Amino acid sequence: MHKLLIIGAGQLGSRHLQGALLSTGRLNITVVDPSLEALSIAEDRSRQIEWGNKDSQICYKTVLPELQYFDVCIIATAANVRADVTKTLLVTQKNLVNHIIFEKVLFQRIDDYSTIQSLLKDLKIKSWVNCPRRIFPTYQELRSFLDLNMPIHMTVTGNSWGMACNSIHFIDLFTFLIGNTALQVGCIELDAGLIESKRAGNYEITGSIELTAGNHSLKIVCGQELDCCLEVKVENGNSIHLINEIDKSWLCNKGSDSERRAYTPLLQSQLTGSVVADLITSDQCQLTPLTESCAIHIPFINVVLDHISKQLGIQLDACLIT
Template sequence: MNKILIIGAGQLGSRHLQGALQSTLPLNIMVVDPSSDSLNIAQQRAEQVSIGNVKSIVQYSKSLPKTESFDICIIATSASVRAKVTASLLAENKVSYIVFEKVLFQALHEYTEVEALLEQHNVTAWVNCPRRLYPSYQQIKELINPKEVLAMKVSGSGWGMGCNSIHFIDLFSYLCNEANLQTAENNLDTQLLESKRAGFYELTGKAKFMLGQHSLELECTTATEVAIKVSLSSDSNTIVIDEIEGTINAGKQQFKHQVKYQSELTGLNIDEILNTNTSSLTNFKESCQLHTPMIELYLEHINNMLNKNLLECPIT
């Protein structure tokens, strides 16, 4: 039976558990979280889904296992402890594959340190930016001429620019087939917004990134309503996706944009990894290339606004 470890049983971790239980393969799943409340919620949510394989079992624990082997580990903790948790996990256990949640890490040094750890322990890893798994974005990629320069813009309000930029940066990378991200402009607002989570911040304003000649502009206004529009422009194409309305306008073609929830994706991810030893998610090294320019930009901006010298970017 394949052994799966899910570390972090909060909002995302519990959805990963729901998805894992829909895998067609027989799974022995261990869920770890120091909070009894989180484990209880995860257990309740596990009971809400239909099981993909009747042989699958779940056990819950408040502490990390020791001297065990796991086929796949999903690390769904907050970004602030993710690197430490990874180090503790690999110091005591054997893991073949890891799927990390994002934002990956808050401190720049953690990217190189965890990369070295993964190499040392012979672990293959990916980062869970799932928009590249959405059928509608896969369909859009087919419409884009890879030889043309792409200008992508994400605009709207209330979409959590600090914690969610990486989703759109990853989508940009997927559509352009490149990962060497560079920062181009910082027009972020001078006022920081306190996140729902204590000690974390949200950002508004504009930021621009480049992949070669391809450009990505992110914009989030201070309006409270949630609105997200993604526009893609090239010489031969203009495509507009309204993520909230669920519409895609690609000139003469119009079709629906459907969000895939994590509980619908994790089982498919697990099946793909166990059956093929690979994943359609972003590999760890490429995701580091996409994360680090963003973390540098946002950390510098937050430090300037707070007049501090933080080494860890307080977004999660």
């Protein structure tokens, strides 16, 4: 029986639990959250699905385990405590872990990126970041259509889609499509003022950010209107792909030819089981390796940290997004 640890039983953590339980492999799952209410919700959600293996087991705890081994650990806490939780799990509590899957955004403090990378390298722990659009069938198929010998220009536009907390998903998707994580920050035009996030003490932003990698470019735009919309446009030579993530549509234009396809997103509960199974059986998965994700997180976090600091009139040491 393989051992899985899920730290954080909130919205994402409970969906990770559901996804893990769909796995046909026999799992011994430990779910940790200081909130009894969160653990209760996770337990309820575990009963809402048909388990892939009826012999899997779950235990719920309010404190981190000590001196135990886990094949896979999913750290689905809020970003502000994720680095400290990682250090407590591995250093203070002296647990042994083979693989870690981190939620995003990874960390709020820039220093934590190098600190956690060094710790995991020393402990020989393979780690990944949960930016799963690169696993979605639509985006994998789109990637197969692209010609990397020609520039790829990707634009993400919409309103009310959570630019601060969700941009990293599209930055990750961009680097997946072009096969390059060496990003340069281009034009930044963020709107004055901040939006209070659903998570207390955190903020959302609007405006635009441009990034480049070689001759490829990414522009991310979020307007201030309240109607939620989100479209991904990918231009490559004479091909233009328009993916509407709200309407779940994909329009492929190549020259004068046009074809409509379905955009097929996957829920977290549809993803975790196969990712955990891949890590257990092959020591690999399709998620973004931690080192690559750190490389694309850092320029984005620096931009947003500087913006939030200016808007609040203080120099923050932590980027208050999650």
